[in-house]
Amino acid sequence: MTPTRRRRLLLVIGILAGVSIAGGLALSAFRQNVTFYFVPTQVAAGKAPLGESFRLGGMVAKGSVHRTPGSMQVRFMVTDYKHEIPVEYSGVLPDLFRENSGVIVHGKLLPDGVFLANQVLAKHDQYYRPPGIHQTWGIQHGDPRDPALAVSATASTAAAHGSSTIEAATEYAK
Amino acid sequence: MMRFLDMGGYYPWVWPAYAVTLGVMGLNIYWAKRLRERARRAALRRLQTQEEP
Amino acid sequence: MTWTWFHRLASPPHLYRTAGRLTPWFAWPAALLILAGLIGGLWLAPPDYQQGDAYRIMYVHAPSAWLSLMVYTIMAVAGAIGLIWRMKAAHALAAAAAPIGASFTLATLVTGSLWGKPMWGTYWQWDPRLTSELLLFFLYLGYMGLRAAFEDLQRADRVSAVLAVVGVINVPIIHYSVVWWNSLHQGPSVMYLGRPTMPPSMLVPLLLMFLGFTLFFAAVVLVRLQGEVLNRERAARWVEEEVGA
Numbered sequence: 001m002t003p004t005r006r007r008r009l010l011l012v013i014g015i016l017a018g019v020s021i022a023g024g025l026a027l028s029a030f031r032q033n034v035t036f037y038f039v040p041t042q043v044a045a046g047k048a049p050l051g052e053s054f055r056l057g058g059m060v061a062k063g064s065v066h067r068t069p070g071s072m073q074v075r076f077m078v079t080d081y082k083h084e085i086p087v088e089y090s091g092v093l094p095d096l097f098r099e100n101s102g103v104i105v106h107g108k109l110l111p112d113g114v115f116l117a118n119q120v121l122a123k124h125d126q127y128y129r130p131p132g133i134h135q136t137w138g139i140q141h142g143d144p145r146d147p148a149l150a151v152s153a154t155a156s157t158a159a160a161h162g163s164s165t166i167e168a169a170t171e172y173a174k
Numbered sequence: 175m176m177r178f179l180d181m182g183g184y185y186p187w188v189w190p191a192y193a194v195t196l197g198v199m200g201l202n203i204y205w206a207k208r209l210r211e212r213a214r215r216a217a218l219r220r221l222q223t224q225e226e227p
Numbered sequence: 228m229t230w231t232w233f234h235r236l237a238s239p240p241h242l243y244r245t246a247g248r249l250t251p252w253f254a255w256p257a258a259l260l261i262l263a264g265l266i267g268g269l270w271l272a273p274p275d276y277q278q279g280d281a282y283r284i285m286y287v288h289a290p291s292a293w294l295s296l297m298v299y300t301i302m303a304v305a306g307a308i309g310l311i312w313r314m315k316a317a318h319a320l321a322a323a324a325a326p327i328g329a330s331f332t333l334a335t336l337v338t339g340s341l342w343g344k345p346m347w348g349t350y351w352q353w354d355p356r357l358t359s360e361l362l363l364f365f366l367y368l369g370y371m372g373l374r375a376a377f378e379d380l381q382r383a384d385r386v387s388a389v390l391a392v393v394g395v396i397n398v399p400i401i402h403y404s405v406v407w408w409n410s411l412h413q414g415p416s417v418m419y420l421g422r423p424t425m426p427p428s429m430l431v432p433l434l435l436m437f438l439g440f441t442l443f444f445a446a447v448v449l450v451r452l453q454g455e456v457l458n459r460e461r462a463a464r465w466v467e468e469e470v471g472a
Contacts, residue, residue, distance in 0.1 A: 005311060005312065009311045011310075012307050012310050012311055012392065035408070035409055036352075036353075036354050036355060036408060036409045036410055036411065037409045037411075038409075039409075057409060092348075093348070094345075094346065094347060094348030095279075095281075095345055095346065095348075096277060096278065096346050096347070096348075097348075098277075101277075104411055119348075119349075120348065121347045121348045121349055121352070121411060122346060122347055122348055123347065123411055123413070124277060124278060124346060124347075124413055125413050125414070126413040126414045126415060126416040126424050127416075127424045127425065128275045128278075128282055128285075128416070128424065128425035128426075128429050129275065129276055129425060129426055129429075130273035130274065130275070130276060130426065130428070130429075131273075131274065131275075131276040178269075178270065181280040181281075181283070182274060182279040182280035182281070183279075183280075184279060184280050184281040184345055187281060187284065187341045187342065187344060187345050188280060188281065188283055188284055188341075190341055191284040191287055191288065191337070191338040191341040191342065192265075192269075192284075192287055194287075194334055194337045194338060194341075195287035195288075195291060195334050195338060196287075198291075198330045198331060198333070198334045199261075199443060201330065202326075202327055202330055202443075202447045203447060205326065205451075206327075206447045206448075206450040206451045206454075207450060209450075209451050209454035209455075210450050210451070210453050210454035210457070211454075212454070213453070213454035213455070213457035213458050214454075214457060214470045216457070216458065217457045217458075217460065217466045217470050218470055218471065220461065221466065221467055221471065
């Protein structure tokens with residue numbers, strides 16, 4: 001390589017390094033501050049902004065969905081299999097809203113501990129299979145290992161939180 | 175056939191998604207050919223103007 | 228290792244002719260694969276046990292998303308090569324790829340939105356995955372806008388290449404956004420071929436589409452590359468041989 005080319009190569013590497021560092025810093029800031037939703041454990045630990053609206057994510061607890069007949073009113077529990085939060089909502093639910101399935105609700109936590117939602121979004125996973133077939137490809141949907149739940153209030157790194165979720169899952173499976 | 179077109183009731187989402195994607199593919203083919211054709215014509219024009227003087 | 232092939236590729240007439248010769252070899256397999264993927268995805272694959280037929284949007288959404296990331300990465304690598312070795316051919320490739328990548332990024336956003344409404348219950352959320360993909364679209368627009376802003380092709384090449392190289396940081400962010408942060412978007416399905424997340428009847432059409440879209444990009448970028456190479460050539464004799472007559 002000629003000296004000028006070497007210089008240009010170094011320049012490009014320098015730019016890349018600078019941007020990577022800046023990006024890395026931005027990412028770590030992101031990881032601490034920007035959370036699309038909080039899981040019940042985080043809410044229980046007081047990490048969610050309780051005074052204002054926020055998003056709560058988790059699984060719809062099995063057997064917890066109660067509809068008020070003749071209205072759009074629905075009550076259910078959102079769980080991360082460690083903590084549960086009761087949710088109240090009035091409105092149209094997405095097609096994928098089911099028990100034992102991922103959900104993200106937006107709203108406010110009332111003083112009595114009930115989460116009053118103004119929007120309910122369903123979160124599905126990346127596992128697909130035909131109806132009526134129970135052979136699993138990858139991990140079963142609705143399983144606590146479901147990546148819809150692959151969040152942990154205490155996890156500091158993605159790797160650590162991956163393994164802690166699996167541990168929680170095996171605990172739950174017992 | 176009607177069942178196929180109905181897409182289990184999800185036809186308002188499934189078919190537009192396919193239409194948009196195939197439309198993007200068609201446009202890509204058209205734009206690519208147009209770019210090459212214009213470049214050819216521009217190159218020809220440059221050659222001709224050079225030959226004149 | 229000999230670098231002659233690399234230097235020959237950098238020669239405009241050779242590049243122009245090679246691109247022209249290769250195009251059909253990508254275009255026809257792409258057409259066949261996409262056709263097979265369409266039949267497999269829309270007709271042969273069973274509906275999903277949760278999402279019913281709505282999940283079929285995946286067969287156009289996921290390959291579009293793959294192209295949006297792959298094309299930007301190619302632009303960044305080509306841009307870096309162009310900056311370091313002052314290789315016009317690399318800049319031409321990046322310039323040729325940009326509009327294709329931008330259009331498939333838009334397709335990703337639109338098809339994702341059409342999938343999100345019936346399944347999630349929303350067209351759009353400022354979620355990490357969705358936001359970073361939108362940022363990718365703006366990076367493509369910025370790249371093309373920057374190119375258009377310069378009269379001088381060489382300067383346009385260089386300045387836009389810097390943007391392509393710098394912006395590539397967004398590509399891993401998009402891919403890992405669903406792993407690093409809480410997201411409405413589900414995790415990646417096909418990236419782990421070791422443990423596929425769906426049965427073969429659903430997976431095979433998806434893989435056909437991935438391959439088909441990739442070859443489609445190759446065919447289209449080669450046609451655009453021919454145009455870009457011609458635009459960079461000022462009155463060379465080979466141009467007369469190729470386009471004259």
